[in-house]
Amino acid sequence: MPLPRMKTNRRYASAQQFAYEELRHWILNGPLEPHEVVRDVEIAELLGVSRTPVREALIRLGQEGLVEASASRMTRVAGLPLDRAPHLFQVGATLDAMAAELAAPKMTEADLQLMESLHESLGQTTAPERLSALDEEFHLVYYRRAGNPVLIELLESIDEQLRRIERHSWGYRRIQKEAHEEHRTLLDALRAGDATAAGEAARVNWLRSWERGAEVFNSRE
Structure with a gap:
Protein backbone atom coordinates (compact mmCIF):
# COMPACT_ATOMS: atom_id res chain seq x y z
CA MET A 1 0.00 0.00 0.00
CA PRO A 2 1.92 3.12 -1.20
CA LEU A 3 1.04 5.67 1.44
CA PRO A 4 2.38 9.24 1.24
CA ARG A 5 4.80 10.88 3.59
CA MET A 6 3.01 12.97 6.16
CA LYS A 7 3.17 16.71 5.44
CA THR A 8 -0.02 18.05 6.99
CA ASN A 9 0.04 20.91 9.50
CA ARG A 10 -3.73 20.88 9.96
CA ARG A 11 -5.22 20.50 13.43
CA TYR A 12 -8.02 18.07 14.22
CA ALA A 13 -10.50 17.72 17.05
CA SER A 14 -9.63 14.04 17.58
CA ALA A 15 -7.36 11.27 16.39
CA GLN A 16 -10.35 9.63 14.71
CA GLN A 17 -11.15 12.79 12.75
CA PHE A 18 -7.49 13.10 11.79
CA ALA A 19 -7.35 9.52 10.51
CA TYR A 20 -10.68 9.89 8.72
CA GLU A 21 -9.78 13.07 6.84
CA GLU A 22 -6.31 11.87 5.84
CA LEU A 23 -7.60 8.53 4.58
CA ARG A 24 -10.48 10.15 2.77
CA HIS A 25 -8.10 12.55 1.04
CA TRP A 26 -5.84 9.69 -0.07
CA ILE A 27 -8.80 7.78 -1.49
CA LEU A 28 -10.30 10.73 -3.36
CA ASN A 29 -7.07 12.32 -4.55
CA GLY A 30 -4.47 9.57 -4.43
CA PRO A 31 -2.29 7.67 -3.89
CA LEU A 32 -4.80 5.00 -2.78
CA GLU A 33 -6.37 3.23 -5.76
CA PRO A 34 -9.63 1.29 -6.20
CA HIS A 35 -9.57 -2.22 -4.65
CA GLU A 36 -6.29 -1.54 -2.87
CA VAL A 37 -5.92 -3.21 0.53
CA VAL A 38 -5.95 -0.80 3.48
CA ARG A 39 -4.16 -2.08 6.61
CA ASP A 40 -5.04 -0.30 9.82
CA VAL A 41 -1.70 -1.12 11.46
CA GLU A 42 0.27 0.57 8.65
CA ILE A 43 -1.96 3.64 8.68
CA ALA A 44 -1.82 3.92 12.46
CA GLU A 45 1.97 3.80 12.38
CA LEU A 46 2.19 6.38 9.62
CA LEU A 47 -0.25 8.78 11.29
CA GLY A 48 1.20 8.28 14.75
CA VAL A 49 -2.09 7.20 16.33
CA SER A 50 -3.43 3.95 17.75
CA ARG A 51 -5.34 1.43 15.65
CA THR A 52 -8.69 2.28 17.30
CA PRO A 53 -9.21 5.71 15.67
CA VAL A 54 -8.08 4.26 12.34
CA ARG A 55 -10.66 1.47 12.62
CA GLU A 56 -13.33 4.02 13.53
CA ALA A 57 -12.32 6.12 10.52
CA LEU A 58 -12.59 3.07 8.26
CA ILE A 59 -16.11 2.41 9.54
CA ARG A 60 -17.11 5.97 8.58
CA LEU A 61 -15.51 5.59 5.18
CA GLY A 62 -17.35 2.30 4.72
CA GLN A 63 -20.64 4.05 5.45
CA GLU A 64 -19.76 6.55 2.72
CA GLY A 65 -19.01 3.78 0.27
CA LEU A 66 -15.31 4.61 -0.03
CA VAL A 67 -13.98 1.39 1.53
CA GLU A 68 -15.44 -2.10 1.80
CA ALA A 69 -14.69 -5.39 3.52
CA SER A 70 -13.68 -8.20 1.17
CA ALA A 71 -14.64 -11.86 1.53
CA SER A 72 -11.31 -12.46 3.30
CA ARG A 73 -12.30 -9.77 5.85
CA MET A 74 -9.62 -7.43 4.56
CA THR A 75 -10.54 -3.80 4.05
CA ARG A 76 -10.11 -2.46 0.53
CA VAL A 77 -10.70 0.83 -1.21
CA ALA A 78 -14.08 0.59 -2.95
CA GLY A 79 -14.26 0.31 -6.72
CA LEU A 80 -15.13 3.35 -8.80
CA PRO A 81 -18.89 4.18 -8.84
CA LEU A 82 -19.18 3.62 -12.59
CA ASP A 83 -22.84 2.57 -12.38
CA ARG A 84 -23.75 5.95 -10.86
CA ALA A 85 -21.38 8.01 -12.97
CA PRO A 86 -23.59 8.67 -16.04
CA HIS A 87 -26.42 9.81 -13.78
CA LEU A 88 -24.12 12.03 -11.73
CA PHE A 89 -22.68 13.62 -14.86
CA GLN A 90 -26.17 14.15 -16.30
CA VAL A 91 -27.37 15.97 -13.18
CA GLY A 92 -24.07 17.82 -12.85
CA ALA A 93 -24.34 19.06 -16.45
CA THR A 94 -27.75 20.60 -15.75
CA LEU A 95 -26.67 22.21 -12.49
CA ASP A 96 -23.38 23.51 -13.90
CA ALA A 97 -25.23 25.01 -16.87
CA MET A 98 -27.54 26.76 -14.43
CA ALA A 99 -24.58 28.14 -12.47
CA ALA A 100 -22.95 29.45 -15.65
CA GLU A 101 -26.17 31.10 -16.81
CA LEU A 102 -26.69 32.79 -13.46
CA ALA A 103 -23.07 33.90 -13.22
CA ALA A 104 -22.59 35.21 -16.79
CA PRO A 105 -24.05 38.71 -16.26
CA LYS A 106 -22.38 39.03 -12.85
CA MET A 107 -18.78 38.08 -13.64
CA THR A 108 -16.20 40.64 -12.54
CA GLU A 109 -12.89 41.32 -14.22
CA ALA A 110 -11.19 39.77 -11.20
CA SER A 132 -8.42 17.66 -11.22
CA ALA A 133 -7.79 20.33 -8.57
CA LEU A 134 -7.38 23.10 -11.16
CA ASP A 135 -10.57 22.02 -12.92
CA GLU A 136 -12.53 22.27 -9.68
CA GLU A 137 -11.06 25.72 -8.94
CA PHE A 138 -11.93 26.91 -12.47
CA HIS A 139 -15.59 25.97 -12.16
CA LEU A 140 -15.84 27.18 -8.56
CA VAL A 141 -15.17 30.78 -9.64
CA TYR A 142 -18.49 31.09 -11.44
CA TYR A 143 -20.31 28.77 -9.02
CA ARG A 144 -19.68 31.38 -6.34
CA ARG A 145 -20.61 34.26 -8.63
CA ALA A 146 -23.93 32.56 -9.41
CA GLY A 147 -25.03 33.58 -5.91
CA ASN A 148 -26.99 30.42 -5.08
CA PRO A 149 -25.53 28.56 -2.05
CA VAL A 150 -27.84 25.56 -2.49
CA LEU A 151 -26.65 25.16 -6.07
CA ILE A 152 -23.03 25.28 -4.91
CA GLU A 153 -23.66 22.61 -2.27
CA LEU A 154 -25.26 20.28 -4.81
CA LEU A 155 -22.47 20.77 -7.35
CA GLU A 156 -19.73 20.28 -4.78
CA SER A 157 -21.40 17.06 -3.61
CA ILE A 158 -21.51 15.72 -7.17
CA ASP A 159 -17.94 16.86 -7.84
CA GLU A 160 -16.76 14.99 -4.78
CA GLN A 161 -18.52 11.76 -5.79
CA LEU A 162 -16.92 11.96 -9.23
CA ARG A 163 -13.44 12.99 -8.14
CA ARG A 164 -11.92 9.50 -8.25
CA ILE A 165 -13.31 8.87 -11.74
CA GLU A 166 -12.09 12.24 -12.99
CA ARG A 167 -8.62 11.61 -11.58
CA HIS A 168 -8.29 8.50 -13.77
CA SER A 169 -9.62 10.27 -16.87
CA TRP A 170 -7.20 13.20 -16.51
CA GLY A 171 -4.26 10.91 -17.20
CA TYR A 172 -4.78 11.02 -20.98
CA ARG A 173 -3.33 13.82 -23.09
CA ARG A 174 -6.21 13.81 -25.59
CA ILE A 175 -8.69 14.31 -22.76
CA GLN A 176 -6.58 17.12 -21.32
CA LYS A 177 -6.53 18.95 -24.67
CA GLU A 178 -10.24 18.55 -25.36
CA ALA A 179 -11.18 19.70 -21.86
CA HIS A 180 -8.86 22.67 -22.22
CA GLU A 181 -10.63 23.72 -25.43
CA GLU A 182 -14.05 23.33 -23.79
CA HIS A 183 -12.96 25.48 -20.88
CA ARG A 184 -11.83 28.13 -23.37
CA THR A 185 -15.28 28.17 -24.96
CA LEU A 186 -16.92 28.49 -21.55
CA LEU A 187 -14.60 31.25 -20.44
CA ASP A 188 -15.16 33.23 -23.64
CA ALA A 189 -18.93 33.00 -23.17
CA LEU A 190 -18.65 34.20 -19.57
CA ARG A 191 -16.43 37.08 -20.64
CA ALA A 192 -19.03 38.06 -23.24
CA GLY A 193 -21.77 37.92 -20.60
CA ASP A 194 -23.69 35.47 -22.82
CA ALA A 195 -25.73 33.38 -20.38
CA THR A 196 -27.13 31.03 -23.02
CA ALA A 197 -23.73 30.28 -24.56
CA ALA A 198 -22.11 29.89 -21.14
CA GLY A 199 -24.79 27.46 -20.00
CA GLU A 200 -24.45 25.38 -23.14
CA ALA A 201 -20.64 25.34 -22.90
CA ALA A 202 -20.82 24.17 -19.28
CA ARG A 203 -23.36 21.48 -20.13
CA VAL A 204 -21.29 20.18 -23.05
CA ASN A 205 -18.14 20.07 -20.93
CA TRP A 206 -19.83 17.87 -18.32
CA LEU A 207 -21.47 15.51 -20.81
CA ARG A 208 -18.30 15.16 -22.88
CA SER A 209 -16.35 14.50 -19.67
CA TRP A 210 -18.40 11.37 -19.07
CA GLU A 211 -18.21 10.30 -22.73
CA ARG A 212 -14.42 10.52 -22.55
CA GLY A 213 -14.33 8.76 -19.19
CA ALA A 214 -16.56 5.96 -20.44
CA GLU A 215 -14.21 5.42 -23.38
CA VAL A 216 -11.27 5.13 -21.01
CA PHE A 217 -12.93 2.60 -18.71
CA ASN A 218 -14.43 0.57 -21.55
CA SER A 219 -10.99 0.26 -23.15
CA ARG A 220 -9.69 -1.36 -19.96
CA GLU A 221 -12.27 -4.15 -19.94
Missing part, protein backbone atom coordinates in the same frame (compact mmCIF):
# COMPACT_ATOMS: atom_id res chain seq x y z
CA ASP A 111 -13.25 36.59 -11.69
CA LEU A 112 -12.33 36.42 -15.36
CA GLN A 113 -8.66 37.07 -14.73
CA LEU A 114 -8.59 34.28 -12.14
CA MET A 115 -10.24 31.90 -14.60
CA GLU A 116 -7.74 32.94 -17.28
CA SER A 117 -4.89 32.11 -14.92
CA LEU A 118 -6.41 28.75 -14.01
CA HIS A 119 -7.04 27.98 -17.68
CA GLU A 120 -3.43 28.73 -18.49
CA SER A 121 -2.29 26.41 -15.69
CA LEU A 122 -4.60 23.69 -17.00
CA GLY A 123 -2.86 23.92 -20.35
CA GLN A 124 0.59 23.63 -18.83
CA THR A 125 -0.03 20.77 -16.40
CA THR A 126 -0.17 17.03 -17.07
CA ALA A 127 -0.35 15.58 -13.53
CA PRO A 128 -3.87 14.11 -13.09
CA GLU A 129 -4.26 15.11 -9.44
CA ARG A 130 -3.21 18.70 -10.19
CA LEU A 131 -5.47 18.87 -13.26
Whole structure:
Protein backbone atom coordinates (compact mmCIF):
# COMPACT_ATOMS: atom_id res chain seq x y z
CA MET A 1 0.00 0.00 0.00
CA PRO A 2 1.92 3.12 -1.20
CA LEU A 3 1.04 5.67 1.44
CA PRO A 4 2.38 9.24 1.24
CA ARG A 5 4.80 10.88 3.59
CA MET A 6 3.01 12.97 6.16
CA LYS A 7 3.17 16.71 5.44
CA THR A 8 -0.02 18.05 6.99
CA ASN A 9 0.04 20.91 9.50
CA ARG A 10 -3.73 20.88 9.96
CA ARG A 11 -5.22 20.50 13.43
CA TYR A 12 -8.02 18.07 14.22
CA ALA A 13 -10.50 17.72 17.05
CA SER A 14 -9.63 14.04 17.58
CA ALA A 15 -7.36 11.27 16.39
CA GLN A 16 -10.35 9.63 14.71
CA GLN A 17 -11.15 12.79 12.75
CA PHE A 18 -7.49 13.10 11.79
CA ALA A 19 -7.35 9.52 10.51
CA TYR A 20 -10.68 9.89 8.72
CA GLU A 21 -9.78 13.07 6.84
CA GLU A 22 -6.31 11.87 5.84
CA LEU A 23 -7.60 8.53 4.58
CA ARG A 24 -10.48 10.15 2.77
CA HIS A 25 -8.10 12.55 1.04
CA TRP A 26 -5.84 9.69 -0.07
CA ILE A 27 -8.80 7.78 -1.49
CA LEU A 28 -10.30 10.73 -3.36
CA ASN A 29 -7.07 12.32 -4.55
CA GLY A 30 -4.47 9.57 -4.43
CA PRO A 31 -2.29 7.67 -3.89
CA LEU A 32 -4.80 5.00 -2.78
CA GLU A 33 -6.37 3.23 -5.76
CA PRO A 34 -9.63 1.29 -6.20
CA HIS A 35 -9.57 -2.22 -4.65
CA GLU A 36 -6.29 -1.54 -2.87
CA VAL A 37 -5.92 -3.21 0.53
CA VAL A 38 -5.95 -0.80 3.48
CA ARG A 39 -4.16 -2.08 6.61
CA ASP A 40 -5.04 -0.30 9.82
CA VAL A 41 -1.70 -1.12 11.46
CA GLU A 42 0.27 0.57 8.65
CA ILE A 43 -1.96 3.64 8.68
CA ALA A 44 -1.82 3.92 12.46
CA GLU A 45 1.97 3.80 12.38
CA LEU A 46 2.19 6.38 9.62
CA LEU A 47 -0.25 8.78 11.29
CA GLY A 48 1.20 8.28 14.75
CA VAL A 49 -2.09 7.20 16.33
CA SER A 50 -3.43 3.95 17.75
CA ARG A 51 -5.34 1.43 15.65
CA THR A 52 -8.69 2.28 17.30
CA PRO A 53 -9.21 5.71 15.67
CA VAL A 54 -8.08 4.26 12.34
CA ARG A 55 -10.66 1.47 12.62
CA GLU A 56 -13.33 4.02 13.53
CA ALA A 57 -12.32 6.12 10.52
CA LEU A 58 -12.59 3.07 8.26
CA ILE A 59 -16.11 2.41 9.54
CA ARG A 60 -17.11 5.97 8.58
CA LEU A 61 -15.51 5.59 5.18
CA GLY A 62 -17.35 2.30 4.72
CA GLN A 63 -20.64 4.05 5.45
CA GLU A 64 -19.76 6.55 2.72
CA GLY A 65 -19.01 3.78 0.27
CA LEU A 66 -15.31 4.61 -0.03
CA VAL A 67 -13.98 1.39 1.53
CA GLU A 68 -15.44 -2.10 1.80
CA ALA A 69 -14.69 -5.39 3.52
CA SER A 70 -13.68 -8.20 1.17
CA ALA A 71 -14.64 -11.86 1.53
CA SER A 72 -11.31 -12.46 3.30
CA ARG A 73 -12.30 -9.77 5.85
CA MET A 74 -9.62 -7.43 4.56
CA THR A 75 -10.54 -3.80 4.05
CA ARG A 76 -10.11 -2.46 0.53
CA VAL A 77 -10.70 0.83 -1.21
CA ALA A 78 -14.08 0.59 -2.95
CA GLY A 79 -14.26 0.31 -6.72
CA LEU A 80 -15.13 3.35 -8.80
CA PRO A 81 -18.89 4.18 -8.84
CA LEU A 82 -19.18 3.62 -12.59
CA ASP A 83 -22.84 2.57 -12.38
CA ARG A 84 -23.75 5.95 -10.86
CA ALA A 85 -21.38 8.01 -12.97
CA PRO A 86 -23.59 8.67 -16.04
CA HIS A 87 -26.42 9.81 -13.78
CA LEU A 88 -24.12 12.03 -11.73
CA PHE A 89 -22.68 13.62 -14.86
CA GLN A 90 -26.17 14.15 -16.30
CA VAL A 91 -27.37 15.97 -13.18
CA GLY A 92 -24.07 17.82 -12.85
CA ALA A 93 -24.34 19.06 -16.45
CA THR A 94 -27.75 20.60 -15.75
CA LEU A 95 -26.67 22.21 -12.49
CA ASP A 96 -23.38 23.51 -13.90
CA ALA A 97 -25.23 25.01 -16.87
CA MET A 98 -27.54 26.76 -14.43
CA ALA A 99 -24.58 28.14 -12.47
CA ALA A 100 -22.95 29.45 -15.65
CA GLU A 101 -26.17 31.10 -16.81
CA LEU A 102 -26.69 32.79 -13.46
CA ALA A 103 -23.07 33.90 -13.22
CA ALA A 104 -22.59 35.21 -16.79
CA PRO A 105 -24.05 38.71 -16.26
CA LYS A 106 -22.38 39.03 -12.85
CA MET A 107 -18.78 38.08 -13.64
CA THR A 108 -16.20 40.64 -12.54
CA GLU A 109 -12.89 41.32 -14.22
CA ALA A 110 -11.19 39.77 -11.20
CA ASP A 111 -13.25 36.59 -11.69
CA LEU A 112 -12.33 36.42 -15.36
CA GLN A 113 -8.66 37.07 -14.73
CA LEU A 114 -8.59 34.28 -12.14
CA MET A 115 -10.24 31.90 -14.60
CA GLU A 116 -7.74 32.94 -17.28
CA SER A 117 -4.89 32.11 -14.92
CA LEU A 118 -6.41 28.75 -14.01
CA HIS A 119 -7.04 27.98 -17.68
CA GLU A 120 -3.43 28.73 -18.49
CA SER A 121 -2.29 26.41 -15.69
CA LEU A 122 -4.60 23.69 -17.00
CA GLY A 123 -2.86 23.92 -20.35
CA GLN A 124 0.59 23.63 -18.83
CA THR A 125 -0.03 20.77 -16.40
CA THR A 126 -0.17 17.03 -17.07
CA ALA A 127 -0.35 15.58 -13.53
CA PRO A 128 -3.87 14.11 -13.09
CA GLU A 129 -4.26 15.11 -9.44
CA ARG A 130 -3.21 18.70 -10.19
CA LEU A 131 -5.47 18.87 -13.26
CA SER A 132 -8.42 17.66 -11.22
CA ALA A 133 -7.79 20.33 -8.57
CA LEU A 134 -7.38 23.10 -11.16
CA ASP A 135 -10.57 22.02 -12.92
CA GLU A 136 -12.53 22.27 -9.68
CA GLU A 137 -11.06 25.72 -8.94
CA PHE A 138 -11.93 26.91 -12.47
CA HIS A 139 -15.59 25.97 -12.16
CA LEU A 140 -15.84 27.18 -8.56
CA VAL A 141 -15.17 30.78 -9.64
CA TYR A 142 -18.49 31.09 -11.44
CA TYR A 143 -20.31 28.77 -9.02
CA ARG A 144 -19.68 31.38 -6.34
CA ARG A 145 -20.61 34.26 -8.63
CA ALA A 146 -23.93 32.56 -9.41
CA GLY A 147 -25.03 33.58 -5.91
CA ASN A 148 -26.99 30.42 -5.08
CA PRO A 149 -25.53 28.56 -2.05
CA VAL A 150 -27.84 25.56 -2.49
CA LEU A 151 -26.65 25.16 -6.07
CA ILE A 152 -23.03 25.28 -4.91
CA GLU A 153 -23.66 22.61 -2.27
CA LEU A 154 -25.26 20.28 -4.81
CA LEU A 155 -22.47 20.77 -7.35
CA GLU A 156 -19.73 20.28 -4.78
CA SER A 157 -21.40 17.06 -3.61
CA ILE A 158 -21.51 15.72 -7.17
CA ASP A 159 -17.94 16.86 -7.84
CA GLU A 160 -16.76 14.99 -4.78
CA GLN A 161 -18.52 11.76 -5.79
CA LEU A 162 -16.92 11.96 -9.23
CA ARG A 163 -13.44 12.99 -8.14
CA ARG A 164 -11.92 9.50 -8.25
CA ILE A 165 -13.31 8.87 -11.74
CA GLU A 166 -12.09 12.24 -12.99
CA ARG A 167 -8.62 11.61 -11.58
CA HIS A 168 -8.29 8.50 -13.77
CA SER A 169 -9.62 10.27 -16.87
CA TRP A 170 -7.20 13.20 -16.51
CA GLY A 171 -4.26 10.91 -17.20
CA TYR A 172 -4.78 11.02 -20.98
CA ARG A 173 -3.33 13.82 -23.09
CA ARG A 174 -6.21 13.81 -25.59
CA ILE A 175 -8.69 14.31 -22.76
CA GLN A 176 -6.58 17.12 -21.32
CA LYS A 177 -6.53 18.95 -24.67
CA GLU A 178 -10.24 18.55 -25.36
CA ALA A 179 -11.18 19.70 -21.86
CA HIS A 180 -8.86 22.67 -22.22
CA GLU A 181 -10.63 23.72 -25.43
CA GLU A 182 -14.05 23.33 -23.79
CA HIS A 183 -12.96 25.48 -20.88
CA ARG A 184 -11.83 28.13 -23.37
CA THR A 185 -15.28 28.17 -24.96
CA LEU A 186 -16.92 28.49 -21.55
CA LEU A 187 -14.60 31.25 -20.44
CA ASP A 188 -15.16 33.23 -23.64
CA ALA A 189 -18.93 33.00 -23.17
CA LEU A 190 -18.65 34.20 -19.57
CA ARG A 191 -16.43 37.08 -20.64
CA ALA A 192 -19.03 38.06 -23.24
CA GLY A 193 -21.77 37.92 -20.60
CA ASP A 194 -23.69 35.47 -22.82
CA ALA A 195 -25.73 33.38 -20.38
CA THR A 196 -27.13 31.03 -23.02
CA ALA A 197 -23.73 30.28 -24.56
CA ALA A 198 -22.11 29.89 -21.14
CA GLY A 199 -24.79 27.46 -20.00
CA GLU A 200 -24.45 25.38 -23.14
CA ALA A 201 -20.64 25.34 -22.90
CA ALA A 202 -20.82 24.17 -19.28
CA ARG A 203 -23.36 21.48 -20.13
CA VAL A 204 -21.29 20.18 -23.05
CA ASN A 205 -18.14 20.07 -20.93
CA TRP A 206 -19.83 17.87 -18.32
CA LEU A 207 -21.47 15.51 -20.81
CA ARG A 208 -18.30 15.16 -22.88
CA SER A 209 -16.35 14.50 -19.67
CA TRP A 210 -18.40 11.37 -19.07
CA GLU A 211 -18.21 10.30 -22.73
CA ARG A 212 -14.42 10.52 -22.55
CA GLY A 213 -14.33 8.76 -19.19
CA ALA A 214 -16.56 5.96 -20.44
CA GLU A 215 -14.21 5.42 -23.38
CA VAL A 216 -11.27 5.13 -21.01
CA PHE A 217 -12.93 2.60 -18.71
CA ASN A 218 -14.43 0.57 -21.55
CA SER A 219 -10.99 0.26 -23.15
CA ARG A 220 -9.69 -1.36 -19.96
CA GLU A 221 -12.27 -4.15 -19.94
